[in-house]
Amino acid sequence: MTIPATVEDAATLIVTGNPNVGKSVIFQLLTGCYATVSNYPGTTVTVSRSSASVEGRTFRVCDTPGLNSLQVSSEDELVARNLLLDDHAIVLQVADAKNLLRALTLTLELAEAGCRMVLDLNMADEARERRMAIDLEGLRGLLGIPVAATIATQRWGLERLRRALPDACRPRASVRYPSVIKDAVSRMLRVLPEAWPARKAFALLWLAGDRNILEQLKPRLDPASVEALEAITAQAQEQVSSRLGRLIAHARLREAQRLVNRVVTAEESAHLPRLKPLGDLAMHPLWGLPILAGVLALMYVLVGDLAAQHGVDFLEERVFGHYLIPAAQWMVHGLVPWPWLQALFVGEYGLLTMALPYAFAIILPIVGMFFLCFGFLEDVGYLPRLSVMANRFCRLLGLNGKAVLPLVLGFGCDTMATMTSRILDSERERVIVTLLLALGIPCSAQLGVIMAMLAGRPLLALGIWLGVLFAVILVVGQAASRLLPGDASPFLYEIPPLRMPKASNILIKTAGRVEWYVKEAVPLFFLGTLALFLLHASGLLAVLERLGRPLIVSWLGLPAQATGAFLVGFLRRDFGAAGLFMLQRNGMLDGVQIVVSLVTITLFVPCIAQYFMMVKERGWKLANLMAGFVFGVAFLVGGLLFRVLSALKVAL
Amino acid sequence: MRLPATMMTSTREQIEELLELCWTAAEDGLEPLDRARLPTQLRCFLPHPIEPDHAVQQDTIEAMVQHGLLLAEGPHIRLSEAGRLKAQEVVRRHRLTEVLLHVLLDVSDASLESTACQVEHILNAEVTEAVCLFLSHPPSCPHGRAIPRSRCCQASRATVEPLVVPVARLPLGETAQIVFIHTVRHAYLQRLSAFGLAPGRPIRLCQTHPALVVRVGETELALDDQAGQEIFVRRTPRLAS
Numbered sequence: 001m002t003i004p005a006t007v008e009d010a011a012t013l014i015v016t017g018n019p020n021v022g023k024s025v026i027f028q029l030l031t032g033c034y035a036t037v038s039n040y041p042g043t044t045v046t047v048s049r050s051s052a053s054v055e056g057r058t059f060r061v062c063d064t065p066g067l068n069s070l071q072v073s074s075e076d077e078l079v080a081r082n083l084l085l086d087d088h089a090i091v092l093q094v095a096d097a098k099n100l101l102r103a104l105t106l107t108l109e110l111a112e113a114g115c116r117m118v119l120d121l122n123m124a125d126e127a128r129e130r131r132m133a134i135d136l137e138g139l140r141g142l143l144g145i146p147v148a149a150t151i152a153t154q155r156w157g158l159e160r161l162r163r164a165l166p167d168a169c170r171p172r173a174s175v176r177y178p179s180v181i182k183d184a185v186s187r188m189l190r191v192l193p194e195a196w197p198a199r200k201a202f203a204l205l206w207l208a209g210d211r212n213i214l215e216q217l218k219p220r221l222d223p224a225s226v227e228a229l230e231a232i233t234a235q236a237q238e239q240v241s242s243r244l245g246r247l248i249a250h251a252r253l254r255e256a257q258r259l260v261n262r263v264v265t266a267e268e269s270a271h272l273p274r275l276k277p278l279g280d281l282a283m284h285p286l287w288g289l290p291i292l293a294g295v296l297a298l299m300y301v302l303v304g305d306l307a308a309q310h311g312v313d314f315l316e317e318r319v320f321g322h323y324l325i326p327a328a329q330w331m332v333h334g335l336v337p338w339p340w341l342q343a344l345f346v347g348e349y350g351l352l353t354m355a356l357p358y359a360f361a362i363i364l365p366i367v368g369m370f371f372l373c374f375g376f377l378e379d380v381g382y383l384p385r386l387s388v389m390a391n392r393f394c395r396l397l398g399l400n401g402k403a404v405l406p407l408v409l410g411f412g413c414d415t416m417a418t419m420t421s422r423i424l425d426s427e428r429e430r431v432i433v434t435l436l437l438a439l440g441i442p443c444s445a446q447l448g449v450i451m452a453m454l455a456g457r458p459l460l461a462l463g464i465w466l467g468v469l470f471a472v473i474l475v476v477g478q479a480a481s482r483l484l485p486g487d488a489s490p491f492l493y494e495i496p497p498l499r500m501p502k503a504s505n506i507l508i509k510t511a512g513r514v515e516w517y518v519k520e521a522v523p524l525f526f527l528g529t530l531a532l533f534l535l536h537a538s539g540l541l542a543v544l545e546r547l548g549r550p551l552i553v554s555w556l557g558l559p560a561q562a563t564g565a566f567l568v569g570f571l572r573r574d575f576g577a578a579g580l581f582m583l584q585r586n587g588m589l590d591g592v593q594i595v596v597s598l599v600t601i602t603l604f605v606p607c608i609a610q611y612f613m614m615v616k617e618r619g620w621k622l623a624n625l626m627a628g629f630v631f632g633v634a635f636l637v638g639g640l641l642f643r644v645l646s647a648l649k650v651a652l
Numbered sequence: 653m654r655l656p657a658t659m660m661t662s663t664r665e666q667i668e669e670l671l672e673l674c675w676t677a678a679e680d681g682l683e684p685l686d687r688a689r690l691p692t693q694l695r696c697f698l699p700h701p702i703e704p705d706h707a708v709q710q711d712t713i714e715a716m717v718q719h720g721l722l723l724a725e726g727p728h729i730r731l732s733e734a735g736r737l738k739a740q741e742v743v744r745r746h747r748l749t750e751v752l753l754h755v756l757l758d759v760s761d762a763s764l765e766s767t768a769c770q771v772e773h774i775l776n777a778e779v780t781e782a783v784c785l786f787l788s789h790p791p792s793c794p795h796g797r798a799i800p801r802s803r804c805c806q807a808s809r810a811t812v813e814p815l816v817v818p819v820a821r822l823p824l825g826e827t828a829q830i831v832f833i834h835t836v837r838h839a840y841l842q843r844l845s846a847f848g849l850a851p852g853r854p855i856r857l858c859q860t861h862p863a864l865v866v867r868v869g870e871t872e873l874a875l876d877d878q879a880g881q882e883i884f885v886r887r888t889p890r891l892a893s
Contacts (some may be wrong), residue, residue, distance in 0.1 A: 388862060
């Protein structure tokens with residue numbers, strides 16, 4: 001065995017546990033390093049690493065996506081599972097105190113994997129609210145590991161948890177399996193190499209028929225061993241009518257239930273949390289819809305009106321138009337003698353006159369407000385309820401309700417949402433979601449600009465924009481679900497309870513996202529502006545405008561100046577939208593042109609960051625295919641819409 | 653009511669078969685029966701053949717008349733009141749067994765008959781009642797003949813609601829116990845058990861539209877519609893006081 005005997009030798013601490021139990025909060029508190037925290041399963045989809053000093057010792061701490069079992073179904077869970085099985089680390093299992101049964105089922109599995117661990121019963125307040133009493137001392141005795149209780153969001157119990165970490169050890173508790181499983185496992189242990197740490201876990205996963213474990217283990221074993229293991233599994237399966245995986249899962253659950261019965265005492269009169277009725281209404285077949293409409297309306301008022309109208313007006317016209325830009329112009333003219341260099345900073349495509357106001361006066365107030373609203377919804381726990389509301393619609397796209405999460409996150413940022421597609425259960429669904437995000441889901445920045453452009457227009461304009469997008473998503477989703485092999489995977493998603501949001505968490509999260517926006521988007525704004533400036537100065541822009549004429553002017557019916565907006569749209573779609581916004585302000589677009597250009601830019605190619613995320617998640621080939629497809633669809637739909645609207649002589 | 657101990661077990665089965673025959677004949681309005689022509693009638697009425705030994709049968713009939721189970725009027729025989737009660741139990745056991753085999757186990761018609769007429773002789777009152785409750789007091793056998801009611805059927809309010817149902821058929825807000833999960837989607841099933849959704853655990857139906865939402869312990873889960881048909885739960889029988 002190569003596992004270090006004592007804690008001193010191992011310096012990695014893995015934070016694991018069921019989804020949505022507060023692993024990331026604990027990670028934050030231990031390391032002081034920011035991790036996104038929300039109230040829905042699937043917030044963390046990658047492993048974050050940092051370090052923490054505990055009792056004078058330094059640990060490398062990993063925050064991991066949540067797991068219900070070592071037998072996994074989605075990509076994010078697989079990453080977490082592999083980390084647990086491969087690393088000789090200490091495991092801190094964070095549990096939902098009120099849901100001890102599920103936590104202990106996982107504890108028993110981790111015990112089988114030979115993990116040295118500490119169990120933390122988090123959200124102790126919610127258990128208390130439900131009048132549940134948990135005998136910590138008893139649980140410590142039964143499991144043989146340190147057990148702590150915390151309320152992470154209030155930092156309650158954190159010190160005791162820290163002190164318990166160095167005492168991490170292997171749990172004593174083990175599952176009493178039916179003899180057919182027990183015999184098969186002991187025979188498999190004779191085949192599996194002694195040096196492997198989590199041999200028993202591997203054997204059980206193999207018996208349970210876990211697809212990934214078979215793929216992972218086979219290359220590491222000699223063919224004779226693989227054959228032997230397969231024979232043992234087949235023999236065991238022959239002896240029983242039920243699936244082995246089912247027997248294993250049920251034996252584990254029974255053992256966990258036995259433990260729970262010994263340490264949890266719940267009062268007869270179950271006490272329902274205050275927000276429960278509201279949480280139920282939010283996914284009620286009847287009341288869910290008005291609530292959804294209310295949420296959307298409120299967001300429109302805050303983002304589309306308050307931020308995109310008043311906020312942008314104030315910043316763009318007052319702050320930038322009256323003070324900053326004249327000041328910049330005055331300074332540049334005074335300091336820089338060459339007109340061409342002056343134009344670089346304060347000309348039509350100047351870094352200070354175009355990039356800066358675009359990034360900070362137009363987009364920033366909009367995304368800032370959107371992130372704030374979104375953070376609130378995330379913390380309350382509203383988003384998972386949307387997946388219940390939209391399950392049926394998702395079925396039309398070949399998806400299930402779980403896919404609502406990445407799709408809705410796409411309205412925040414399509415790049416992050418593309419990564420969140422990892423929580424989905426099949427590659428087919430991940431591909432469809434990635435495509436729809438690239439095609440028809442406008443991100444907050446773009447959405448804000450679009451809302452601002454549509455705000456002064458008749459409601460019909462908004463209706464047409466929405467209707468066309470909806471139809472395109474529906475048609476493309478339907479087509480993709482028919483073309484891609486396989487069926488929609490079964491829907492299974494946990495709905496967390498509604499919780500009172502914490503203002504500090506929302507503010508920190510919003511600040512973190514704004515900071516990320518400034519770091520990622522602003523340089524691209526400068527880069528795009530610089531490119532436009534160079535194209536303009538060299539006369540290439542005019543050439544491109546001439547080349548693009550058939551597409552932009554003849555096909556889409558837009559003024560030639562819109563070419564620039566579409567060019568920077570290759571960098572970021574919101575940048576492109578901001579360009580259209582300026583054209584509209586300068587009175588260069590009529591009603592039909594506004595709607596056509598907005599539909600086209602909404603569907604337009606994914607931004608650079610999203611494109612690279614697509615490459616990372618789906619591979620070069622698929623990412624390029626999707627980007628090309630999206631580009632084609634955007635112009636096809638835009639051009640057709642222009643023709644239809646002109647033919648019908650719609651006044652917009 | 654028990655048969656006199658003097659009757660041997662082998663003849664008890666014959667008695668029960670004859671009681672069943674008379675009951676079935678009465679149902680079809682063919683009473684009284686001609687004791688001389690019973691064997692042919694047995695083959696006609698009973699869905700299963702019995703020993704065509706004429707001598708044995710006449711002995712059995714004689715014994716049944718003596719014990720007041722049958723009334724004899726010359727060549728004709730009919731059930732007495734005591735015989736009717738006894739016959740009702742036998743018929744009930746037979747037909748309940750048929751439903752059990754047919755509906756739940758999907759046994760073929762041929763083995764349905766032969767098994768049912770063996771089982772009907774060995775079920776005791778308690779088991780019969782449990783079967784009746786489990787099948788939620790079915791009104792008729794697979795052949796469409798009425799199953800005689802018993803006290804357990806009359807006591808239960810929920811005569812038309814089956815006791816074991818797919819979870820989607822529970823009334824909203826009701827908690828029931830999971831008895832089994834019948835699915836070919838094994839991976840899905842194993843994931844469900846990781847959420848604590850497994851036989852023996854209480855489950856509560858929260859809503860069915862727009863998606864199925866159930867509650868198991870402190871976990872609220874959204875599932876697809878198919879799962880609502882695959883998870884079978886046992887409702888707590890609500891007996892009228």
